Every structure is written in structure tokens, then in C-alpha cells.
Amino acid sequence: MIIDFEKNKGLVPAIVQDSLSGKVLMLGFMNEEALQATRQTGKVTFFSRSRQCLWMKGETSGNTLDLVDILCDCDHDTLLVKARPNGPVCHTGSDTCFGEENQAGIFFLQYLQEFIAKRKEEMPEGSYTTSLFSQGINRMAQKVGEEAVETLIEATNGTDEGLLSEASDLLYHLIVLLAAKGFSLDHIAQDLKKRHK
Numbered sequence: 664m665i666i667d668f669e670k671n672k673g674l675v676p677a678i679v680q681d682s683l684s685g686k687v688l689m690l691g692f693m694n695e696e697a698l699q700a701t702r703q704t705g706k707v708t709f710f711s712r713s714r715q716c717l718w719m720k721g722e723t724s725g726n727t728l729d730l731v732d733i734l735c736d737c738d739h740d741t742l743l744v745k746a747r748p749n750g751p752v753c754h755t756g757s758d759t760c761f762g763e764e765n766q767a768g769i770f771f772l773q774y775l776q777e778f779i780a781k782r783k784e785e786m787p788e789g790s791y792t793t794s795l796f797s798q799g800i801n802r803m804a805q806k807v808g809e810e811a812v813e814t815l816i817e818a819t820n821g822t823d824e825g826l827l828s829e830a831s832d833l834l835y836h837l838i839v840l841l842a843a844k845g846f847s848l849d850h851i852a853q854d855l856k857k858r859h860k
Contacts, residue, residue, distance in 0.1 A: 667739045668695055674710060675740055679720075679752070682731040682745040683774050684767040688752040689760040691720070693742060698733075705730045707746050726750035772848060775835070779842050795839050803840040810836050 668675060674692045681688055691709035693701070697717050700708040707728035708719045721727035728746040735742055748765070751758050758765035767774065782792040795803050810833035817825040841847055 664733070664735050665739050666695075666698070666735055666742070670740045674712070675742055677707075677709065677742040677744050679707060679728060679744045679746055681765055681767075682747055684765055684770050686759055686763060686765045687761065688728070688746070688748060688758075688765065689720075698742075701730055701733070701744070707744055720752075721749065724750070724754075726752065728752070772834075772838075776838055776842070776848055779835075779838050780847075783842050792839060795836075796843060800840070800843055803836065803843055806836045807833065807840050 666675060673694050675694075677691045677693045679688045679691065680686065691707075692712060693708075694710045697708045697710045700717060700719070704719070706719050706721075707730055708717055710716070711718045719727065727749045728744075729749065731745040731747060733742055733744050748758075752765075753760045753762075757763075779792055782790055783796055786793045786796065795806065810829060814826065814829040814833050817829045821829075838848065841850070
């Protein structure tokens with residue numbers, strides 16, 4: 664990745680985005696040393712323009728930012744830093760420096776899908792997801808059917824809490840089945856988009 668640090672006297676803006684929720688958390692500045700420290704430590708580190716030194720986000724509060732990925736824009740003079748925050752990001756106590764609440768919401772499904780795909784690839788022992796992949800398509804399909812029936816029962820004769828719990832189980836098992844067949848929620852979204860009028 665080529666980064667042009669010369670355009671702004673050795674600094675580039677670094678937009679920090681929550682890798683899970685997609686929310687913009689803050690804006691900082693990095694020089695080459697801050698970028699190198701971020702990559703080496705896995706903790707997002709900036710260059711403080713007021714103090715003229717490096718500072719790791721959260722070094723005082725403990726609300727650090729765990730690095731996930733760094734992307735550079737098309738002009739090579741701005742960074743997009745994808746991270747996972749360990750607590751509120753803003754010094755005011757707000758989730759973001761823009762006063763927004765940082766909730767993953769539906770984006771958690773993307774994280775879950777990636778987690779399941781990783782389980783499929785690594786197949787760690789003792790994992791329930793691994794056991795599903797090991798048992799094959801028929802068992803995975805059976806689990807989707809079982810969870811669908813349990814969801815229907817909760818919807819018609821159960822509780823709201825039970826419905827949400829069973830619907831969660833259903834969705835999890837459906838993502839596992841899709842992954843086993845080489846598909847993802849993105850494929851479902853594309854299909855739904857085609858049908859939407």
C-alpha cells in the first residue's frame with residue numbers, strides 16, 4: 664500500500680470505522696511512525712498534532728481500538744482504519760466522536776457469517792459449528808427444519824422471548840447450511856433484490 668505522507672506535511676487523515684457496525688467512530692491523523700506502530704501492536708495509534716507525539720487511542724482510558732484492517736483511498740492520502748472499539752471512543756464518553764450510538768444491529772449478521780465461514784475453514788475441535796459441518800448437509804438441513812418448526816410453535820403458542828430465541832437459532836443454522844453449500848446472506852440479499860419491485 665502506497666501512502667502519500669507528503670501532501671499534508673507528513674500526516675494523513677485516518678478515518679476510524681467500527682468493523683462490525685460500519686459506524687464512523689472518529690478521525691485522527693497518522694504519520695509513518697503511527698501507522699507502523701498500529702500495524703505492529705494491533706492497537707490504533709495516531710500522531711497528536713497538539714502534543715507533537717504518538718498516542719495510542721485509549722492509553723489512558725483503556726478504551727483502545729483493536730486493528731482489523733487498513734485501507735487507503737484512491738489518492739493515497741487518506742486512510743480508512745477498520746477497528747473494534749473496547750468501550751466508548753470519544754473523550755466525552757460517547758460511543759463515537761460524532762455523538763452517535765454505536766450498535767452493530769443487523770451488521771452483526773455479517774460478523775456471524777464471517778465467524779461461521781472461519782469455523783468451516785479451520786474446523787476447530789469442540790466447536791458446535793464444527794460438529795454441524797462434520798455431520799454433513801442432511802444434518803444441517805434437518806437442524807434448519809427443526810428450528811423452523813420451533814419458531815412456528817413459539818410464534819403461535821409461545822412467548823415473544825421464545826420466538827426471538829428460536830428465530831435466532833433458525834437464522835444461525837440457516838447461515839451454517841448456506842455456508843456448507845457455498846452461499847451466504849449476500850446471495851439471499853441479491854435474490855430478494857431481484858424480486859423487489
